[in-house]
Amino acid sequence: MIDLRRLKVLRAVAHYGTITAAARAMHFTTSAASQQIRQLGRELGVALLEPHGRNVRLTEAAHTLLTHADAIEARWEQAETDLRAAKDEPAGLLRLCSMPTAVSRLLAPVVAPLTTKYPKLKIQLREVEQQQAFDLLFSGEADLAVIEVTPANPPRTDARFDQRPLTDDVFDLVVPAAHPQAAAEVVDLADFATADWIISSVACTCREHTLAACGAAGFTPHIAHDALEWNAIGHLIAHGLGVALVPRLAYLAPHLPVKRLHLANPPTRKLLTTTRGGGYTNPAIAAAHDALSDVAA
Incomplete structure (x- = not known):
């Protein structure tokens, strides 16, 4: 089972461009954000981070996962709307x-x-x-x-x-x-x-x-x-x-x-x-x- 909280960290890294920027936006430390992504990779049996110079970057597997993560986020948005809607009135x-x-x-x-x-x-x-x-x-x-x-x-x-x-x-x-x-x-x-x-x-x-x-x-x-x-x-x-x-x-x-x-x-x-x-x-x-x-x- 995928931990959706870790999936959010992965999406944040892709959006903000670096683990440091994503961690700052999510009020994590950089090491904590990296650990969340590595743990998600272990759960899925794939590497989501790879060395890139002195830093790390998302792997091809991570980008493949992100395609599904964005779709999951959109469905979750719709699910929350359906659950909270009262007779479709704003x-x-x-x-x-x-x-x-x-x-x-x-x-x-x-x-x-x-x-x-x-x-x-x-x-x-x-x-x-x-x-x-x-x-x-x-x-x-x-x-x-x-x-x-x-x-x-x-x-x-x-x-x-x-x-x-x-x-x-x-x-x-x-x-x-x-x-x-x-x-x-x-x-x-x-x-x-x-x-x-x-x-x-x-x-x-x-x-x-x-x-x-x-x-x-x-x-x-x-x-x-x-x-x-x-x-x-x-x-x-x-x-x-x-x-x-x-x-x-x-x-x-x-x-x-x-x-x-x-x-x-x-x-x-x-x-x-x-x-x-x-x-x-x-x-x-x-x-x-x-x-x-x-x-x-």
Whole structure:
């Protein structure tokens, strides 16, 4: 009989990349986590760890076992839902997480309607960075996340997570209200090749979208100012200090003298709802997903 607790340690090592990181996340010592995996290997009669330089890594047998472990976790998720469900009505604590713009524009609007419709449901929101959302889902500390599609995400075929399309968030070019092209209905990004740009120097997806869009338009933007938070970017633009690509979900105060201009070929970021494998069978998660889809539409 497989010890499911040891199987969780094995899954954690695969998720976090090293035994040390997995042990830290599970509040184990590194040696205790290694011992759990070795004991699991002895129970199954296979080696799950092998030397790799000065460290160890998972064997092919471990990766084969992980395929089944992820399926077991998804079935267990569904079993817990089936056992706790009361007439399929959403109830209990539902933990939602996402990046700041999605928390404010997508998650926050669904809380009151859902808890009013389902009095036994309690919802908790958490603002997190992208990778942290996957870690929280994996560890069971979050139930549903809104995430952006990036190359660093687990593939859609990863059985640990169920990722479903939510919406495409289009980027607009935001300029000062006094800009000569502020009255245009649609603009070409190439016309702003010599403009001063406001772009974060911190590695983030919006920076990547901006640089890629400018590159596709045939120029490298002159970065005049460095800002990350949308409120700060909006104020810099309002004072005539530059232009920026801003996703439509990002809130800019209506009193600011700025104008959102639609682009002929705008970049977009694709947003997904994500839960653990089997999670959408949970009535509360399913209800939240449906509510998010309505808000996103």
